[in-house]
Amino acid sequence: MNSFAAAPALPDLLKPRRQRKGLWGFLLNNPTIAFGAGLLLVMLFIAIAAPWLGTVDPTELAPRKRNLEPSAMYWFGTDAFGRDIYSRVLYGARVSLIIGFSVALLASVIGLSIGLVSGTFRRSDAIIMRIMDGLMSIPPILLAIALMALTRASIENVVIAITIAEIPRVSRLVRGVVLSLREQAYVDAAISCGCRMPMLIWRHILPNTLAPLTVQATYICASAMITESILSFIGAGVPPIIPSWGNIMADGRTLFQIKPYIIFFPAVFLSLTVLAVNLMGDGFRDVLDPRKSKTS
Amino acid sequence: MFSYIFRRVLATIPVMVIVALFVFSLLYIAPGDPAAVIAGDQASPEDVAKIRANLGLDRPFLVRFSEWFFNLLQGDLGTSMFTGIPVSELIGQRIEPTLSLMVLTLIFAVTVAVPIGVLAAWKAGTWIDRCIMAISVIGFSVPVFVVGYLMSFFLSLELDWFPVQGYVSFKKGFGPWFEHLVLPSIALGFVYIALIARITRATMLEVLSQDYIRTAKAKGMGQLGILFLHALKNAAVPVVTVIGIGIALLIGGAVVTESVFAIPGLGRLTIDSIVRRDYPMIQGLVVVFSFVYVLVNLCVDVIYTIVDPRIRY
Numbered sequence: 001m002n003s004f005a006a007a008p009a010l011p012d013l014l015k016p017r018r019q020r021k022g023l024w025g026f027l028l029n030n031p032t033i034a035f036g037a038g039l040l041l042v043m044l045f046i047a048i049a050a051p052w053l054g055t056v057d058p059t060e061l062a063p064r065k066r067n068l069e070p071s072a073m074y075w076f077g078t079d080a081f082g083r084d085i086y087s088r089v090l091y092g093a094r095v096s097l098i099i100g101f102s103v104a105l106l107a108s109v110i111g112l113s114i115g116l117v118s119g120t121f122r123r124s125d126a127i128i129m130r131i132m133d134g135l136m137s138i139p140p141i142l143l144a145i146a147l148m149a150l151t152r153a154s155i156e157n158v159v160i161a162i163t164i165a166e167i168p169r170v171s172r173l174v175r176g177v178v179l180s181l182r183e184q185a186y187v188d189a190a191i192s193c194g195c196r197m198p199m200l201i202w203r204h205i206l207p208n209t210l211a212p213l214t215v216q217a218t219y220i221c222a223s224a225m226i227t228e229s230i231l232s233f234i235g236a237g238v239p240p241i242i243p244s245w246g247n248i249m250a251d252g253r254t255l256f257q258i259k260p261y262i263i264f265f266p267a268v269f270l271s272l273t274v275l276a277v278n279l280m281g282d283g284f285r286d287v288l289d290p291r292k293s294k295t296s
Numbered sequence: 297m298f299s300y301i302f303r304r305v306l307a308t309i310p311v312m313v314i315v316a317l318f319v320f321s322l323l324y325i326a327p328g329d330p331a332a333v334i335a336g337d338q339a340s341p342e343d344v345a346k347i348r349a350n351l352g353l354d355r356p357f358l359v360r361f362s363e364w365f366f367n368l369l370q371g372d373l374g375t376s377m378f379t380g381i382p383v384s385e386l387i388g389q390r391i392e393p394t395l396s397l398m399v400l401t402l403i404f405a406v407t408v409a410v411p412i413g414v415l416a417a418w419k420a421g422t423w424i425d426r427c428i429m430a431i432s433v434i435g436f437s438v439p440v441f442v443v444g445y446l447m448s449f450f451l452s453l454e455l456d457w458f459p460v461q462g463y464v465s466f467k468k469g470f471g472p473w474f475e476h477l478v479l480p481s482i483a484l485g486f487v488y489i490a491l492i493a494r495i496t497r498a499t500m501l502e503v504l505s506q507d508y509i510r511t512a513k514a515k516g517m518g519q520l521g522i523l524f525l526h527a528l529k530n531a532a533v534p535v536v537t538v539i540g541i542g543i544a545l546l547i548g549g550a551v552v553t554e555s556v557f558a559i560p561g562l563g564r565l566t567i568d569s570i571v572r573r574d575y576p577m578i579q580g581l582v583v584v585f586s587f588v589y590v591l592v593n594l595c596v597d598v599i600y601t602i603v604d605p606r607i608r609y
Binding site: 149 | 310311312313314315317318319322323326330333334433434436437438439440441442445446448449453460544545547548549551552555566567569570571573575578579581582585586589590593
């Protein structure tokens with residue numbers, strides 16, 4: 001009677017994984033992103049709300065209260081100039097986050113433009129890529145150190161120095177994506193329909209570079225925060241008066257053997273912030289690149 | 297093969313020229329007046345003029361660059377502004393500790409990272425894999441000097457297992473030399489291990505899903521044999537590439553590690569030069585480090601063509 005045979009049940013492997021809907025569903029599906037984003041939000045809150053979290057002026061010198069151990073009054077103790085380390089660490093979140101985000105944004109935008117030009121115009125490609133090869137051969141931290149040695153210490157100059165060191169990697173990535181996209185049939189189709197170059201790049205190429213670029217930008221944000229702390233730590237970063245985590249650790253260096261907590265408090269905050277951003281990067285990569293998803 | 301190696305060697309020449317050109321032109325690209333920055337805030341206009349003449353900023357760019365570049369070709373990196381000693385001589389004096397630190401870190405990192413990367417790929421999806429990957433994310437997130445200080449605090453100051461700081465030359469015996477470099481190498485190797493372990497895992501996963509691995513399993517080959525004889529060999533190229541590229545991380549990290557552990561190497565020299573605003577010295581160090589980096593990666597590429605017969609260009 002019934003001429004249709006029932007379709008055999010799907011093997012377990014092919015059963016779709018339960019996908020939850022909405023923002024909360026997305027976060028539940030991707031616990032790495034949820035954890036990273038949560039941690040980052042906490043740090044953002046600390047950075048924005050620093051003046052109202054029981055802090056005092058982080059640059060105020062108080063010679064009579066030098067080198068105090070952590071106590072109810074000074075939660076993280078005071079440093080060699082009597083400055084409150086708790087306040088300095090909380091305000092330090094601002095410097096790290098500003099530098100991390102600015103470098104990620106600037107390096108992505110500039111790297112994207114260079115990558116698009118290089119991937120689209122064959123003639124410029126050879127020259128641009130040789131220059132990028134050269135730039136990439138200079139270890140990023142050393143490049144930043146050399147730039148900082150020539151400019152006055154300031155947050156803007158640190159951002160510029162780290163951005164210059166990061167640009168070649170972004171433009172390389174974008175160029176690679178553009179070159180592989182150019183071979184796609186839909187791009188040929190668009191060209192044969194009379195799509196002009198600016199439109200082709202804007203409508204068909206650019207949107208497809210954004211996914212890998214987002215992942216890369218996240219990692220750049222993380223590495224920029226580490227580079228900033230290294231630069232400040234060795235005295236080539238933001239001016240010593242500004243409370244950045246690298247500067248606080250640089251101040252604690254001489255007292256390390258007797259007062260290790262001066263280094264450990266900012267170190268914990270820095271590591272957690274970088275970890276948060278890295279976890280988000282890993283999560284984005286898994287979501288945006290299905291080929292490398294959880295099982296592989 | 298030889299023609300490929302020859303072409304590869306030739307191709308590094310323009311890269312090195314661009315590195316030299318770029319490092320040199322930083323003096324001109326940098327915003328503001330580098331001579332005034334180097335002279336400091338208390339300097340008189342005469343001092344600034346003197347420094348400007350010393351750096352050659354008062355003469356045309358191309359003249360200065362060609363002069364500097366031809367000196368570079370003869371191994372002359374200029375003269376340190378602070379000590380008046382040739383830069384190449386100062387670098388020569390300090391190269392041993394840095395080289396020791398980097399070679400030891402390299403050996404240590406590769407021997408740890410490759411097996412744990414293979415293990416993570418073999419046990420993919422299990423808690424072992426998750427733990428290894430979690431440790432690798434942490435490795436990327438904790439800065440070198442934090443790892444260094446943590447270890448130096450707990451293992452040297454509290455437990456007294458290792459010397460806290462300092463360096464003993466190789467010439468004074470292997471024991472003390474090694475003892476002083478254990479902690480710095482582990483600290484410096486941490487992020488490098490994370491990087492290599494990750495790429496090893498990713499490539500191994502790709503290789504392990506291939507047919508010949510199933511064939512090896514079917515003919516009854518042992519797990520270790522499959523992993524290390526069949527799979528790892530074919531996963532080697534990306535892994536070795538990352539080991540080469542990661543040298544940049546080691547170079548950057550060495551600057552900081554030497555500062556944490558008071559090792560008198562090139563990194564220490566870099567930091568001292570920043571404090572003294574000794575730009576010719578920094579310039580020389582950047583050029584030397586970059587050339588070393590380019591040469592290491594050249595060696596990596598040449599090693600492939602010898603090791604892997606599939607690569608023929």
